Amino acid sequence: MRRLIVTAAALTAxxxxxxxxxxxxxxxxxxxxxxxxxxxTLDVRAxxxxxxxxxxxxxxxxTVVRRFDHKAGEKxxxxxxxxxxxxxxxGCRWLAICDARFRVEVPKGVTVLRDGEPTRLKGGAK
Numbered sequence: 001m002r003r004l005i006v007t008a009a010a011l012t013a014x015x016x017x018x019x020x021x022x023x024x025x026x027x028x029x030x031x032x033x034x035x036x037x038x039x040x041t042l043d044v045r046a047x048x049x050x051x052x053x054x055x056x057x058x059x060x061x062x063t064v065v066r067r068f069d070h071k072a073g074e075k076x077x078x079x080x081x082x083x084x085x086x087x088x089x090x091g092c093r094w095l096a097i098c099d100a101r102f103r104v105e106v107p108k109g110v111t112v113l114r115d116g117e118p119t120r121l122k123g124g125a126k
Contacts, residue, residue, distance in 0.1 A: 022071065022097060022099070023069035023070060023071045023097060023098050023099040025067040025068065025069050025099045025100050025101040026067070027069050028067040028068050028069040028099075028100075029067075030065050030066070030067050031065070031066045031067075031068070032063060032064070032065045032066075033063070033064050033066075033079050034061050034062070034063050034064075035061065035062045035063075035064070035081040035086070036060060036061065037060060037061065037062040037081065037107070037110070038060055039083075039084045039110070040109075040110060040111060041084050041110065041111045041112075041113065042062065042084055042085075042086055042106055042110050042111070042112050042113070043084055043085045043086065043112075043113040043114075043115075043116060044086045044088065044104055044112060044113065044114050044115075045085060045086065045087050045088065045115055046088045046089075046102055046114075046115075047088070047089050047091070048091075049088060049089065049090050049091065049100050049101065049102055050100075050101045050102070051088065051101070051102040051103070051104060051114070052101070052102070052103045052104070052122065053104050053106060053112055053114070053119060053120075053121045053122065054103060054104065054105050054106065054121060054122045055105075055106060055107075055108045055121040055122065056105040056106065056107060056108065057107075057108060058105070058107060059107045060107065061105075061107065062081065062086065062104065062105065062106055062107070063104070063105040064079050064086070064088065064102060064103070064104050064105075065102065065103040065104075065105070066079065066088075066090055066100065066101075066102055067100065067101050067102075068090045068098065068099075068100045069098060069099050069100070070092060070097070070098040071097040071098065073092030073093055073094045073095055073096035073097060073098060074092055074093050074094050074096075075091075075092050075098070076089050076090070076091045076092060076093060077089065077090055078090075086104065088102050088104075090102065106121060
């Protein structure tokens with residue numbers, strides 16, 4: 001019983017310490033990945049991670065920029081394109097302390113869905 005109490009106290013202290021200097025995606029170095037894409041519709045699945053969808057003038061390429069800051073927990077990082085579905089995941093599990101954001105740059109003229117639903121792109125990307 002004493003061991004359980006000590007373990008619980010240690011985990012609580014770790015969580016409190018990490019929360020004080022919690023992760024912030026803005027402090028993370030951007031990681032970019034390009035995907036060849038010639039389709040007309042792209043379905044972006046970000047699993048709850050905030051994602052900016054931006055129109056670009058670069059035909060044939062979808063660029064995914066991930067910013068991920070991680071303090072604790074097991075990382076869950078995915079960026080895959082299969083057919084017309086772009087699957088993005090940036091999170092962590094267990095005693096999870098992390099923060100993430102995606103930026104997806106899509107060629108102009110491509111119809112973009114967010115989790116299967118129509119959405120709009122921001123214009124004027126770099």
